[in-house]
Amino acid sequence: MAASASGRFGISFLFMLLVISTGRGQLSPSFYSETCPILPVTVSLMTSTALLLDQSVGASILRLFFHDCFVNGCDGSVLLDDDGSFVGEKGAGPNANSLRGFEVIDTIKTAVEVVCPQTVSCADILALAARECVAQLGGPSWALGLGRRDATTASISDANNDLPSPASSIPQLVSAFAAKGLSARDMTALSGAHTIGRARCVNFRNHIFGDTNVDASFAAQRQRSCPASGGDNNLAPLDAQTASTFDNAYFQNLLAFRGLLHSDQVLYSSGTPEYSLVQLYASDPSAFEADFAAAMTKMSNLSPLTGNSGEIRFNCRSVN
Structure with a gap:
């Protein structure tokens, strides 16, 4: 028997609601292809x-x-x-x-x-x-x-x-990233972002003065601009080799025990999965780039607001 007009309307309406609710929460590379192609x-x-x-x-x-x-x-x-x-x-x-x-x-x-x-x-x-x-x-x-x-x-x-803190241990780092749905491999690859940028003395002082897993000449060099007290805001490159180039030199530095932060150098701790990954990324830049890109894709999908949630701010510093 043919469905009534009202029945067909009800089915169609429910189908539309399903499509809308299914699409909500989904991000798409083409989201602005019509509304803002430029x-x-x-x-x-x-x-x-x-x-x-x-x-x-x-x-x-x-x-x-x-x-x-x-x-x-x-x-x-x-x-x-x-x-x-x-x-x-x-x-x-x-x-x-x-x-x-x-x-x-x-x-x-x-x-x-x-x-x-x-x-x-x-x-x-x-x-x-x-x-x-x-x-x-x-x-x-x-x-x-x-x-x-x-x-x-x-x-x-x-x-x-x-x-996560720059003083974090490997278990603390793994736990912090796992809480966001990111694996230890993701964490290690994302740490490679420290191939660019600088850190404040207050965040690496304890590492260069108190840790044993640091190259002595590297520590002495950093101590000249980051004394045992004072100079908290003095900056040093996270990757002194190529501070403004995104490459795998960060991991090569870890092999030489020249990581600037405690949370950097602990990645190269014998017997851990991260140890092997540091070796891989130091020798194979393509492997690092592939894993970094995959981890960034995962991280960029963390709990976005979509649909009718939130707003489109006029000013990024304040709500509308």
């Missing part, structure tokens, strides 16, 4: 300009992305300033006096708003800019779904609790 070119050009002015900003943007995704997912919450309803993540211990690059994201957002007003989230801009920074500094690109929306709040307590 987005990739805009972000690429603006990122190129920022890197021409200051190559070190590439590491800063990549770190911003890590610190965003590790705290309640990749939702742009790390970009928010404090307001009357919450204390943001910028003042958390792992972020205070450390995170930078906010002005670059602001500049990219302004440019995107000109060509595609009220369309692209700050969370997506940060994700795209991080990928551009790595690729433009010589590293790999990776599959990046888009369609994130921006958080309307932030949490200093979650930032303090979730972000």
Whole structure:
């Protein structure tokens, strides 16, 4: 027997709801193909300009992305300033006096708003800019779904609790990454992001003065600009060989016990799975790039806000 008109309508309506609910929460590389097709070119050009002015900003943007995704997912919450309803993540211990690059994201957002007003989230801009920074500094690109929306709040307590410390042991690192659905292999590959960027003396002082798994001449060299007391904000390159190039020299440094942070050098601890991975990545840059790209794809999918959740911020530093 043929279905009634009302019955057909009901079935069709339920089918539409199913399609909508199934699509919600899904990110897609083509999300802005119709609403903002010029987005990739805009972000690429603006990122190129920022890197021409200051190559070190590439590491800063990549770190911003890590610190965003590790705290309640990749939702742009790390970009928010404090307001009357919450204390943001910028003042958390792992972020205070450390995170930078906010002005670059602001500049990219302004440019995107000109060509595609009220369309692209700050969370997506940060994700795209991080990928551009790595690729433009010589590293790999990776599959990046888009369609994130921006958080309307932030949490200093979650930032303090979730972000791994530079003094972390291997079990602590593995646990912190596992809590985000990332494997020990992902963690080791993502640590390779330290092939670019710099660290503050306060974050590596204990390693160069107190650890035994550090090359003596390397420690002495770093101690000249990072004394036993004072100079907390003095900077040193995480990878002294090629500080502004995204390559596998970071892992080669670990083989020579020249990792700057305690959490870097512990990856090269005999008898651990990470030990073998460090050896692999040090000798095979293609293996490192492939694993880094795969891990970045996984990390960029951490708990995005999609559909009707969150908002598209007009200003990345404040809610609408």
